[in-house]
Every structure is written in structure tokens, then in C-alpha cells.
Amino acid sequence: MKRIRKIIAAAAALTLAVSLLAASVGCGPSAPPDASETQTGVSSPVPAPSASTTTGGGESAATPDGDTTAAKTEVTIGFTSIPSNYDPLTTGGHGSYMSLIYSTLVALDSDVNVVPDLAEAWEVSDDTLTYTFRLRTDARFSDGEPVKASDVVFSFNTMMTAEGAEIDLNAIDSVSADGDTVTIKLKQPRSTFILDVAGIGIAPEHLYSDDFGQNPIGSGPYKLAQYDVDQQFILEANELYYGKAPQIKRAVFIMMSDEDTQLIAAKSGQVDITLTSATLAATNTIDGYNLLVEKTVDNMGIVMPVIPAGSGTSALGNPMGNDVTSDVNLRKAIAYAIDREKLCRDALNGYATPAYSENDGMPWWNPESVIETDVEYARKLLDDAGWTDTDGDGIREKNGLKASVPVYYFAGDTARQATAMGAANQVLENIGVELVVTGLGEEDVMKIMVSQPMVLAWGSANPITSYYLYHSSSVGKDDWYDPESFGSPVVDGYLDAALNATSLEEAIPYWQKAQWDGTTGTSMRGECPYIFLVNKDHLYWRRDGLNTGEQMIHAHGAAWTLVANLKDWYWES
Amino acid sequence: MNRRLSAAITAGVILAVILAIYIGGTFLPESALRADFSQKGLPPSASHIFGTDFLGRDMFTRTVKGLSISLVIGAAASVISAFIALAVGVTAAMGRGWVDHAVNWFIDVFMSVPHTVLIILISVALARGVKGMLVGVAVTHWVGLARIIRGEVMQIRGRQYIAASRRFGKSPLWIARKHILPHMVPQFFVGLILLFPHAIMHESGLTFLGFGLPPEQPAIGIILSESMKYISGGAVWLAFFPGLSLVVLVLLIDKLGNTIRYLLEPREAQL
Numbered sequence: 001m002k003r004i005r006k007i008i009a010a011a012a013a014l015t016l017a018v019s020l021l022a023a024s025v026g027c028g029p030s031a032p033p034d035a036s037e038t039q040t041g042v043s044s045p046v047p048a049p050s051a052s053t054t055t056g057g058g059e060s061a062a063t064p065d066g067d068t069t070a071a072k073t074e075v076t077i078g079f080t081s082i083p084s085n086y087d088p089l090t091t092g093g094h095g096s097y098m099s100l101i102y103s104t105l106v107a108l109d110s111d112v113n114v115v116p117d118l119a120e121a122w123e124v125s126d127d128t129l130t131y132t133f134r135l136r137t138d139a140r141f142s143d144g145e146p147v148k149a150s151d152v153v154f155s156f157n158t159m160m161t162a163e164g165a166e167i168d169l170n171a172i173d174s175v176s177a178d179g180d181t182v183t184i185k186l187k188q189p190r191s192t193f194i195l196d197v198a199g200i201g202i203a204p205e206h207l208y209s210d211d212f213g214q215n216p217i218g219s220g221p222y223k224l225a226q227y228d229v230d231q232q233f234i235l236e237a238n239e240l241y242y243g244k245a246p247q248i249k250r251a252v253f254i255m256m257s258d259e260d261t262q263l264i265a266a267k268s269g270q271v272d273i274t275l276t277s278a279t280l281a282a283t284n285t286i287d288g289y290n291l292l293v294e295k296t297v298d299n300m301g302i303v304m305p306v307i308p309a310g311s312g313t314s315a316l317g318n319p320m321g322n323d324v325t326s327d328v329n330l331r332k333a334i335a336y337a338i339d340r341e342k343l344c345r346d347a348l349n350g351y352a353t354p355a356y357s358e359n360d361g362m363p364w365w366n367p368e369s370v371i372e373t374d375v376e377y378a379r380k381l382l383d384d385a386g387w388t389d390t391d392g393d394g395i396r397e398k399n400g401l402k403a404s405v406p407v408y409y410f411a412g413d414t415a416r417q418a419t420a421m422g423a424a425n426q427v428l429e430n431i432g433v434e435l436v437v438t439g440l441g442e443e444d445v446m447k448i449m450v451s452q453p454m455v456l457a458w459g460s461a462n463p464i465t466s467y468y469l470y471h472s473s474s475v476g477k478d479d480w481y482d483p484e485s486f487g488s489p490v491v492d493g494y495l496d497a498a499l500n501a502t503s504l505e506e507a508i509p510y511w512q513k514a515q516w517d518g519t520t521g522t523s524m525r526g527e528c529p530y531i532f533l534v535n536k537d538h539l540y541w542r543r544d545g546l547n548t549g550e551q552m553i554h555a556h557g558a559a560w561t562l563v564a565n566l567k568d569w570y571w572e573s
Numbered sequence: 574m575n576r577r578l579s580a581a582i583t584a585g586v587i588l589a590v591i592l593a594i595y596i597g598g599t600f601l602p603e604s605a606l607r608a609d610f611s612q613k614g615l616p617p618s619a620s621h622i623f624g625t626d627f628l629g630r631d632m633f634t635r636t637v638k639g640l641s642i643s644l645v646i647g648a649a650a651s652v653i654s655a656f657i658a659l660a661v662g663v664t665a666a667m668g669r670g671w672v673d674h675a676v677n678w679f680i681d682v683f684m685s686v687p688h689t690v691l692i693i694l695i696s697v698a699l700a701r702g703v704k705g706m707l708v709g710v711a712v713t714h715w716v717g718l719a720r721i722i723r724g725e726v727m728q729i730r731g732r733q734y735i736a737a738s739r740r741f742g743k744s745p746l747w748i749a750r751k752h753i754l755p756h757m758v759p760q761f762f763v764g765l766i767l768l769f770p771h772a773i774m775h776e777s778g779l780t781f782l783g784f785g786l787p788p789e790q791p792a793i794g795i796i797l798s799e800s801m802k803y804i805s806g807g808a809v810w811l812a813f814f815p816g817l818s819l820v821v822l823v824l825l826i827d828k829l830g831n832t833i834r835y836l837l838e839p840r841e842a843q844l
Contacts, residue, residue: 260805267805279627283614284806346610411788414802418628421608436603439789 078274102201598641662722
């Protein structure tokens with residue numbers, strides 16, 4: 001009897017173990033199937049593209065069979081973002097479907113140069129307040145109607161008043177059309193304006209309505225053929241596109257947000273290209289696939305409140321400031337104590353490069369923001385500022401205040417976690433300052449980020465990011481741009497000068513001085529509100545034979561930056 | 574060695590293991606869970622018997638820490654739950670007929686709702702976290718024990734000494750306190766201990782699904798859901814050993830409950 005019980009117990013243990021691994025809760029039958037599916041990924045098979053044929057109006061989706069027949073013109077992409085709204089005037093901006101479905105007046109090439117798109121030429125008046133764009137006459141929306149100057153005027157005017165638009169068009173005074181030219185008058189010079197224009201998709205006035213976002217029509221290289229909520233969207237080449245006809249005629253974007261789902265999808269040949277993480281990239285190889293490594297300005301850093309605790313509350317009533325991180329010497333000591341090359345190797349398996357600012361390598365970056373690791377200097381900074389380890393626990397104190405702060409990251413973001421933990425190890429070992437790396441849900445982050453350090457990531461092809469990050473006008477707003485409450489009259493001066501400069505080129509020295517002017521600035525040599533750590537490479541499993549063209553240096557976010565040049569992709573024969 | 578002694582030794586050993594996990598996990602220094610990138614992603618070996626994760630943290634240490642959190646939450650939830658059961662059970666049995674009917678009806682309704690769903694709802698409504706988890710498990714798990722206690726009380730109620738007390742004019746409350754509750758002690762303790770593994774499984778399961786403890790807690794459910802990212806890459810040890818440890822702990826507590834029942838009521842219980 002006893003033996004039988006033991007066998008039963010062992011069998012039960014095994015069953016339990018297995019069922020536990022298969023994502024069951026204590027009481028199996030009542031486990032919610034939805035929840036287990038979304039959370040585990042393992043138990044949720046990738047939505048097969050063919051499953052959509054029922055909803056696709058008879059259109060068959062891409063075949064995931066991986067046949068490499070001659071002249072393949074389709075691509076299946078494991079993607080992390082399926083928009084529910086494709087209206088260019090109320091959503092989007094840079095880094096979205098904009099360059100795929102819509103035309104913009106001007107575009108950016110792979111070297112971040114402004115090049116013609118819908119406008120074949122443009123002029124800027126001497127006072128830089130008037131932009132005149134001459135439109136090409138052969139552009140048509142995918143419904144066959146020509147793209148007229150009035151559509152451009154309509155799009156700009158709509159976007160200026162739309163809620164939720166991501167591009168700030170407050171500088172615009174008026175937009176008017178005359179034949180094939182569009183004239184935009186500005187209230188004040190704005191050096192980044194042409195970059196803003198590059199992010200504004202032109203919508204057809206004759207079709208625009210409240211549900212345009214679900215039935216988008218544009219004049220870009222692709223048109224939206226199908227869209228299934230949270231599952232997939234399919235783009236097909238727009239035959240009426242005025243530019244070079246794309247070789248990829250059909251692109252299926254399938255939602256897969258988990259790293260493991262992406263890996264399995266690639267291993268089973270269901271996708272031609274998909275995102276992956278530094279850990280999985282280093283520990284896996286997939287037959288028939290190569291690892292695409294794209295350099296980025298997608299920087300990760302620890303943002304530190306620069307004002308002491310008790311400095312009031314933010315707009316949403318969250319207490320601002322931190323007594324430890326408000327000491328600039330402590331912030332700089334942390335910045336100098338970190339060996340970033342080592343951090344790239346340790347935390348991200350080498351799939352990263354050291355980061356020194358929010359825009360390393362961009363034309364408006366100041367190379368003087370680069371700092372060398374200097375532990376001795378870091379220790380001296382702390383010693384001089386009165387931070388010493390008096391109780392021998394390996395962590396410095398000053399007037400009873402311990403040099404120990406939490407560093408929060410979005411729970412589940414393994415890259416941020418690893419990077420922060422790697423930095424924390426070095427900082428503790430080298431200078432006796434403790435960073436306690438802690439994961440937090442996004443909803444909780446908002447409440448504490450104005451008073452505690454946290455890991456954030458930036459990186460864009462527009463220098464206005466620096467303005468939003470560091471200008472004092474944004475202090476106290478509960479947005480991602482300004483949790484550190486940094487503001488300095490000197491830096492404000494440079495930022496204002498940069499934004500009000502007459503051209504991108506003229507603004508560059510000001511953007512650079514804002515980072516470091518020889519005595520102060522926003523970089524780690526200066527006031528150091530951010531401890532920049534690494535620029536994380538964007539990593540993808542790519543099927544052999546797929547050529548993804550020449551990509552612009554990737555901005556923050558690995559999904560849209562990959563496909564921005566989809567029209568240049570092709571299958572090598 | 575007689576069976577009673579061996580049962581006592583079994584109970585002692587299990588208690589010692591549980592205590593060791595609790596103490597080991599609770600008093601673990603912060604530094605033991607720091608990343609060590611020179612040791613990342615190692616399969617189980619002599620120096621890391623459960624292997625290491627992709628931050629180089631020892632999985633055995635993480636597992637012990639996670640289990641100790643589960644123990645605390647499980648203990649708190651089952652104690653609360655058991656007290657609810659005691660109160661409800663005794664009230665039903667000692668009250669008038671309609672009270673008993675009402676309570677029974679309520680228990681039936683409660684049992685008809687799948688309690689995992691109920692826990693998720695309660696936990697989410699209370700903003701998840703330790704509080705949501707505790708309340709969720711505590712208020713859904715008293716029903717079974719309440720039934721048992723009600724049955725026991727009904728039995729005792731019919732005894733002669735109760736009738737005698739009543740004739741002496743003692744109040745129902747007095748009778749309940751002096752004559753009935755002392756008899757409930759074995760059922761109460763055994764029921765409490767048997768609730769314990771259930772509570773732990775719910776805590777881990779719901780946390781795994783993302784409805785339980787917040788992700789910054791080094792809980793076992795978090796460890797398991799994290800590990801799912803790497804299983805497809807072949808790192809099965811990240812899930813297998815923590816999962817197995819959880820199952821073993823649950824079975825140990827179950828065994829403890831049955832052993833204690835045997836010690837308390839040797840005639841009714843079997844080992």
C-alpha cells in the first residue's frame with residue numbers, strides 16, 4: 001500500500017512539474033486560457049499567416065513554407081507593433097508606417113541627409129521664415145487621384161489642430177497652395193523644421209474622414225492590404241507609386257512581442273526576418289538565417305534627478321527630487337567609474353557600443369562629450385565632495401546619507417536590466433556607490449521617476465530630442481523627457497539658439513555647445529543629468545538571401561527603424 | 574520505532590526544511606542576487622547546482638529566495654483563510670436554522686465560481702501585489718474547511734454535555750467558546766496546513782501569469798515566467814529546477830499536514 005502511494009506521489013509530482021512548466025496554475029482546469037497564452041508565448045503558437053485568409057476577403061496571406069523560389073517578392077516579418085490606426089495626421093511621426101504608406105514632402109536618406117520626396121525641390125527664404133515646396137506632378141494616391149497641393153495644405157492644417165499628433169507644429173504661421181507649390185510661413189525660425197516636415201505624411205483631402213485611420217490611402221510605396229487587430233497587417237506594393245517600384249511586392253507583418261516567440265518563429269521558418277535579443281543572439285544559431293546587426297543611436301542611460309528631495313511636486317502631484325543624486329559630483333563619479341566597453345561585453349554580449357550622449361554620431365553630436373573611464377578621478381570627486389565610507393560596509397556616506405539609490409527599469413526588458421546590473425556592479429566595486437537595480441511595471445514608473453533614478457532609452461534622427469530632454473521649460477511635467485528636472489540658463493540659451501537658428505547646419509554648433517561648451521553642458525563632463533551607458537545594437541534573425549538594403553542609423557525602437565526602407569529590400573537570386 | 578515516533582520525526586524533518594528555506598531566503602544578503610557576468614547562462618554544475626541565469630545569478634539562491642517569499646504569503650493567506658473558515662463554520666452550526674441555510678447557500682455559490690478566476694479578479698481589483706494576492710487567496714479558500722468545521726460542530730452540538738450546559742443557562746457564545754472550539758483545534762490546524770500548499774501554488778501560478786506579485790519581487794512565479802524566454806533556446810534548467818523545487822515544497826507541506834493529522838487524531842487519520 002505504502003509503495004503504491006509513493007509511486008502515485010512521484011507520478012503526481014512529475015505531472016505537477018510538467019503542468020507547471022506548461023504554464024498551469026495550481027488548479028489546472030480553471031486557468032484562464034487567454035492569460036496563459038499571452039504570457040508564456042510557448043503555448044501560444046505564432047498566428048499562422050494562413051489563418052487570416054478567412055478574414056482577408058479571400059486574399060491568401062504569405063505562405064510560410066520558406067520556399068526560396070526564383071524572384072521571390074514577398075517577405076514575412078515578425079514584428080512587435082501592429083498599429084490600430086494608420087491616420088498620418090493624428091498618429092505616427094518619425095519611426096512608424098509613415099514612410100511606407102505615405103509620401104512626405106521631403107525624406108531622409110541613409111546618411112540622414114534631407115532628400116526630395118513628394119516635393120521635387122524646395123526653397124527657404126533668407127529670413128528662413130518661408131519654405132516653398134514645388135511638388136512633383138506625377139504623384140497619385142493609391143485610389144488613382146493625383147496628389148494636389150491642396151492635399152498638402154489640408155494635411156498640415158489638420159495636423160496642426162489634431163490631438164495626439166506627435167510632431168509639434170506650433171512654429172507654423174500659415175500653409176497655402178498655389179498651383180504646384182506649397183508655401184509654409186513660420187512665426188519664428190526653427191532649425192529643425194525641415195526634419196519635422198520629413199515626418200508628416202500627406203493624406204488625401206477627398207477621402208479623409210473619422211475612420212480614415214482604418215482605411216488609409218496614401219501615395220507611398222505601399223498600401224495597406226489587410227489589417228487584423230493585434231495580429232498582423234499586410235502591405236502590398238502601390239502600383240501607382242511615382243518612385244522606383246519596390247521589389248518586395250507584399251510584406252506580411254505578424255505580431256510577436258516575446259523574444260522566445262520570435263526565436264521559435266525563425267527556427268521553424270515562419271518568418272523571413274524578426275527581432276531578437278542580445279542574449280538569444282549570443283546563444284543561438286539558426287540554419288538558413290543570419291544575424292543582422294544594425295548600429296544605432298538607441299542609447300540606454302540612467303536618468304538621475306538633479307534636484308534635492310523636497311523640491312515640490314510634479315504636475316501630477318508626485319514628489320520631485322533626490323538627495324543623493326542631486327549631488328553633481330556623485331553623478332559624475334558614477335559616469336566616470338563605468339568601463340563602457342566592458343559593460344557592452346558583459347551585459348549585451350558585445351552587441352552594443354559605448355554611449356556618451358543621446359545622439360552619438362549624429363551630425364549635431366559633440367564628440368567632446370566622450371569621457372574616458374577614470375576610477376581615480378571618480379573617487380577623488382566623491383572624496384572631495386565629502387562622500388566617504390565611514391562604517392566600512394563598502395558604501396560611502398555623507399552626513400548620515402548613504403550613497404545608495406534604486407535604479408528602476410521596465411520589468412521584463414532584459415537588455416535594460418542586464419545593462420543596469422552591469423553598471424551597478426562596476427560602480428559599487430570601483431567607487432563604493434550602490435545602485436539597487438529594480439524592475440517596475442510601467443504604471444508605477446510614472447509615479448517615482450521624478451524622484452528616483454531609472455533606465456531610459458533615447459535616440460532619434462532629430463536634434464529636437466535634446467531640446468525636449470534638457471530645456472528647463474519642461475521641468476515638472478510628468479513625461480518621459482524630463483524626469484530629472486534639469487534646467488540651466490546657459491544650456492537653455494544654447495538650446496533656444498539652436499532651435500531658432502536659420503538652418504540645420506547653423507544650429508549644429510549650438511546643439512554641440514549645449515552638450516559641452518568647455519565649462520558646462522548636459523553631457524557627462526558637464527552637469528551629467530544622464531549617465532549614458534550603451535548604444536544597443538538592433539538585432540534580427542534574417543533569412544539568408546534577404547537583402548535589407550542600406551539602412552539609416554537606427555533610432556530608438558528596433559521594429560519600425562528596420563522596415564523604414566522596405567522599398568529597398570530584395571531577395572538575392 | 575513505533576509509527577507515532579516516526580511520524581513525529583517526519584514532521585520535524587519537514588518543518589526543519591521549511592524553516593531552512595524561510596531563513597535562508599529571508600536573510601539572504603542583497604549581494605547574493607547580484608549579476609555576475611563571468612558566470613552567465615551556465616548549466617547545472619557542482620558550483621551552481623541549479624545553474625545560472627543570463628545575468629550570472631545562481632538559480633539555487635534565486636529559487637530559495639523565491640520559495641521563502643511564497644512561504645510567507647502562503648502562511649499568511651492560509652491563516653487568514655482558516656480563521657474565516659472557523660468563524661463561518663461555527664456560526665453556521667451554532668446559529669438558527671435559517672442562518673445555517675444562508676451560510677450553506679453562500680458556500681454553494683462560492684464553490685460554483687471557479688476560484689482561480691475569482692482570485693485573479695480580486696487580485697487585479699486590489700492592484701495586485703502582495704495585498705491583492707493575500708486577499709485573493711484568503712477569501713476564496715475558506716469554503717472547504719468551513720464545511721468540515723460546520724459538520725464537526727453539528728456532531729458535537731448533539732452531545733449530552735452541550736445539552737447540559739444549555740440547561741444550566743449558558744449562552745451559545747459561552748458554549749461555543751468552552752465546549753466546541755477546543756474540539757475544533759485539530760481540524761483547524763490540519764485544515765490550515767493543508768491550505769498552505771494550495772495558497773503557495775496559487776501565488777506562484779498567478780504571479781507566473783502576471784496577475785500576482787510585481788515583477789521586482791524575486792518570487793518563484795516571476796522566475797518561472799522569466800525562464801520561458803530562454804526555454805526555446807535550450808536553457809531548460811532555468812525553469813525545471815525552480816519548478817521542481819516548488820512542487821517538492823508543496824508536496825512536503827502536504828505531507829506535513831497529513832502527518833500532523835495522524836499525530837493529533839491517530840484513530841481517524843492514516844499515514
